[in-house]
Amino acid sequence: MNVKLDQFLEQSTPKVLKSNRRCLKFLSEAYAAGNPGMITRPRADITADHGGFSAHYGCPDPEMRTIASWLLTYGKDKPRRLAKLIPALWRRHAREDLKLAGLLLANLSQEELGEDPWMALIHLFGKQEPMEIILEIAEEMNRSGHQVPNNEWLIAMAQQSPLWHQIAMLFVSVRGENFSELRQLIITAPGGGELFERIRNKLLKQDN
Numbered sequence: 001m002n003v004k005l006d007q008f009l010e011q012s013t014p015k016v017l018k019s020n021r022r023c024l025k026f027l028s029e030a031y032a033a034g035n036p037g038m039i040t041r042p043r044a045d046i047t048a049d050h051g052g053f054s055a056h057y058g059c060p061d062p063e064m065r066t067i068a069s070w071l072l073t074y075g076k077d078k079p080r081r082l083a084k085l086i087p088a089l090w091r092r093h094a095r096e097d098l099k100l101a102g103l104l105l106a107n108l109s110q111e112e113l114g115e116d117p118w119m120a121l122i123h124l125f126g127k128q129e130p131m132e133i134i135l136e137i138a139e140e141m142n143r144s145g146h147q148v149p150n151n152e153w154l155i156a157m158a159q160q161s162p163l164w165h166q167i168a169m170l171f172v173s174v175r176g177e178n179f180s181e182l183r184q185l186i187i188t189a190p191g192g193g194e195l196f197e198r199i200r201n202k203l204l205k206q207d208n
Helices: 003-010 014-018 020-034 061-074 079-092 095-107 117-122 131-143 151-158 162-175 180-188 194-206
Strands: none
Touching: 003 020, 003 061, 014 020, 014 061, 014 079, 020 061, 020 079, 020 095, 061 079, 061 095, 079 095, 095 117, 095 131, 117 131, 117 162, 131 162, 131 194, 151 162, 151 180, 162 180, 162 194, 180 194
């Protein structure tokens, strides 16, 4: 329980949801309130070239879920506002922004998002993205009932760019089913960091 964050949210008004600009400012303050007092910078294991975060406030996972719950509670009557917030969060690209975007993707329906959640996610990607957070988001979405797409979808995704190929392999690992048909996708994915290669090796060993 984070008393500082709870007090901040209790004193906040849902009116901040009326514009992305106001909401982004509100969220920066919420992240800061959620910081337990000691920032531990994440090890950014990077896909493609050198992706990363624009900022890291040090807001832990439980506090991030509290913030997401506040947004979903007060935005439930107009979920499209929350859907439109997701690209703005991604553009700002703080670690907490990406985490929050993932929590919103996991908890909004296809109808509320206006498109398939997985399509909404991959359309957010820039030229470089931090693999650790992408993996967390994919796991969150899969757990929430937005199941990882089928083999054909993943293969088509992998053909779009080196980054998308890497992330398609992450999606394969999250799905956790028989992936023998995707062995070539796994083998040919461009090299990544330590975490990425550990995932690749685990998938290949499981497929033997």
